Amino acid sequence: MKIAIGNDHAALDLKWEIAEYVKELGHEVVNYGTDTPESCNYPEYGEKVARAVAAGEADCGILICGTGVGISLAANKVKGIRCAVCSEPVTARLVKQHNNANIIAFGARIVGVEMAKAIVDAYLNAEFLGGRHGERVAMITEIEEKG
Numbered sequence: 001m002k003i004a005i006g007n008d009h010a011a012l013d014l015k016w017e018i019a020e021y022v023k024e025l026g027h028e029v030v031n032y033g034t035d036t037p038e039s040c041n042y043p044e045y046g047e048k049v050a051r052a053v054a055a056g057e058a059d060c061g062i063l064i065c066g067t068g069v070g071i072s073l074a075a076n077k078v079k080g081i082r083c084a085v086c087s088e089p090v091t092a093r094l095v096k097q098h099n100n101a102n103i104i105a106f107g108a109r110i111v112g113v114e115m116a117k118a119i120v121d122a123y124l125n126a127e128f129l130g131g132r133h134g135e136r137v138a139m140i141t142e143i144e145e146k147g
């Protein structure tokens, strides 16, 4: 898969670790995040990854900031994006199975490297279950379309 990754300054080291890990799993990684430790604005990177995923330029995305929250809020403003903050693997599996999340986010100040890898594994190995979950996701899209 082609996976878009994005981060702010709080998540620089974890971004490199996760990008490398995702490549080792056999995926292509496109880096939309900041590559320097200078303070920057997480919405910018949340939007970049979200636009890439929404446009089909990437199959899914991984966003990392201090908590995962700010960058996910920004990503979720882009039409078609379902970005879910995950701090452990069960949530990461369920956001794919039930919510068809097309981006996951987590916090470099919240999870360590091994937990982040487990989150990524759980998300990438899960499949959307469709059915009643598909109907609920369609309801989310309807809300989005109401504006």
Ligand code: RB5
Pocket: 008, 010, 042, 065, 066, 067, 068, 069, 070, 071
């Ligand atoms: C940056 O200090 C921090 O606010 C950001 O990484 C993130 O946690 C915001 O939600």
